Amino acid sequence: MDANLTLLVNGKQHTLRLDPATPLLYVLRNDLALNGPKFGCGLQQCGACMVLLDDVAWPSCQLPVHQVTGGVAITTLEGLAAPDGTLHPVQAAFVQEQAAQCGFCLNGMVMSAVSLLRQYPKPDEAAIRNGLFRVLCRCSVQARAIKAVQRAAGV
Known part of the structure; x- marks a missing residue:
């Protein structure tokens, strides 16, 4: 059953209608067009899907999106550079x-x-x-x- 979920990704709030069990990686790539995190093994073992959750590196391929709502700061590779394009x-x-x-x-x-x-x-x-x-x-x-x-x- 879909629900309206609010995510804080790269400093911006996004409210999306999603199945709460959808893996965060799928939401980042398919709904928000953020392609830094990659689908690798799908088992949280290769690190290709790594994101920061409140500054802690975490694989996103099996993480249900409902677990990162409510103000958890999600940062992807795209969110590291400064707004002017200066690399982290x-x-x-x-x-x-x-x-x-x-x-x-x-x-x-x-x-x-x-x-x-x-x-x-x-x-x-x-x-x-x-x-x-x-x-x-x-x-x-x-x-x-x-x-x-x-x-x-x-x-």
Whole structure:
């Protein structure tokens, strides 16, 4: 049964008529045309669908949309850059370190890194590896991703 649900996505409120059990990822991509989060495994295991929920990285592919209503701040990759287009420091560091190859894991890597740095502004390499562990990368850019997070953290 559909219901009117209000979501706070990238700083803007959206009221949509949805089935409350619809996965957040589907709403972001299909209803709001936000394509940063990707559908990967559909099992919350690859990280391609990562978003920030109140600054905590969380996979969105199985998360029912009704669980993120009521003021939860949802941030997607598109919501990181400044309104003038200036990249978020993590995004800029990933560009500078060329920390993307195929790009499929990029959303999860960036969103996980942003969450990590908000919790631990100066992480060591072990903390960075732990912060990115939920993101599956098949083309082996992990070393460059670690360097990008270090660059963004200034360590």
